[in-house]
Amino acid sequence: MRQSQLFMPTLRVSPSEAEAASHQLMLRAGLIRQLAAGIYTYLPPGRRVLRKLEAIIREEMDKAGCQEVFMPAMQPADLWRQSGRYEKYGPELVRLKDRHEREFALGPTHEEVITDLVRGELSSYRQLPLTLYQIQTKFRDEKRPRYGLLRGREFMMKDAYSFDADWEGLDRSYQRMYEAYHRIFTRCGLNFRPVEADAGTIGGEGGTHEFMALADIGEDTIAACDHCQYAANLEKAGYRLAGDTPNAEGSSSHPEPEKLHTPKVRKIDELVQALGIPADQILKTLLFLADGKPVAVIVRGDHEVNEIKLAGLLQADQLELADQATTEKLTGAAVGFAGPIGLSIPILADYSAAAVISAVAGANDHWKHVRPGIHFEIAQLGDLRNAVSGDGCPNCADGHLRMFRGIEVGQVFKLGTKYSEGMQANYLDASGSEKPVIMGCYGIGISRVMSAVVEQHHDEEGILWPREIAPYQVHVVPVSAKDEKQMKAAEELYAKLASAGLEVLLDDREERPGVKFKDSDLIGIPVRIVVGRQAAEGIVELKYRSEKAAIQAEIQEAVTLVKDFYRS
């Protein structure tokens, strides 16, 4: 491709609306342009990267025994009602009506459509297992679209669905996908980690893993062990109980709670300052409504309540923090002063909070020498907090948890019979009895992978594309397009590289060398060959984008070097 013809409008400065490095660089390098908030056009080089990602995914999916289909983006609302998700999905689901006032949704995912397809065709266990996938545009009406392709409203996804006769079959399908995902993200050049995750809105009885690309801009927190392979999303991460057991013994010698006068102090850090007591000796009381019923939750002052764990323990569908009026009504105290003493609603305590022997706790002002389980009753004890850095690993005896930020680029999910039962997708087993098919679902955010790659692979000058997904494989840059000898050598190189099967971009523009080099670094093709003053002697300069030093080489030698680079 000749750069003078290529539609790749590069920008010198970062557009002010872009916060994330990947968003800035993809705009600057002429890969994408925004149409509306969270909605983007891919320009030719961006489209090339996307197609390469798609090719890797197709190759690995096909290798894993999956078959490609293509389903409609426009889905009847009735299907979503059958699965019970039409109301549940909330405002993120893009809804519309046709001219006959029939309701539709633009698919953020395709469980309903695929289950409908398969239930119509499935009769016997002999048709199983089956895994179907597609690469398609998805829609999600994000409240705050941001970071370019990282949190968009319209995005590219690969989604796959497996159908098995039994759970053992699902385990095998899941494992095959898990391994395929490893290969895919490795080939994309990502630094990633599979982590245990919470089932969230998709629901399902089985396990789930998220594949996280490590990046500071990531919106997810990952807890990973420094000793074993354990890694989990913060929503899900447990911690090792080390002496975190409630103290009921020795209560006779325990002093009675004493009231402290703290009329203006309601935040933990203010309390730490006012009383000179560390946060881990303070008990925090939060009031929640679980399916409408009030409960109090106690965690240590230095910990945060994990609402997913709390909802799990209570088996609650709806969980919300009680507002000011409810808090006052239930406790007679304002938010920040509520405490466990004398509370008449069930109190749930986190293990670590219950293990504090003498705590400060709020109750219309604060009390000291409060001992959980003695001065107030614990209705239920559990892991109710977010894991923190330094917590013991729940999976091994010696490791400790460390926190990382990550971008979710993929997820594998054991759905079980959640959709097949609700939507009657059944098959006949060998004995002729009807059974619901066992399902799994597997997603990859392709446009998000593209962003995550740029987030991980860039420097001050621009992008450093991993070799398998670079928009072009080699960038030939003659220093002066007006110099006949240089252009002749550049054309010779261009032809030789192209006939070796390489994807070449030739910068034939009549630009200053500074502009050409800046653009070249910005768009980040893995290998650059500069054709300069020594062109007359057949000498060119080869430089890998990831390295500082350049190599002098003869034209044929340069071609061999590039070929070897892509062969290894």
Ligand SMILES: [Zn+2]
């Ligand atoms: Zn561990």
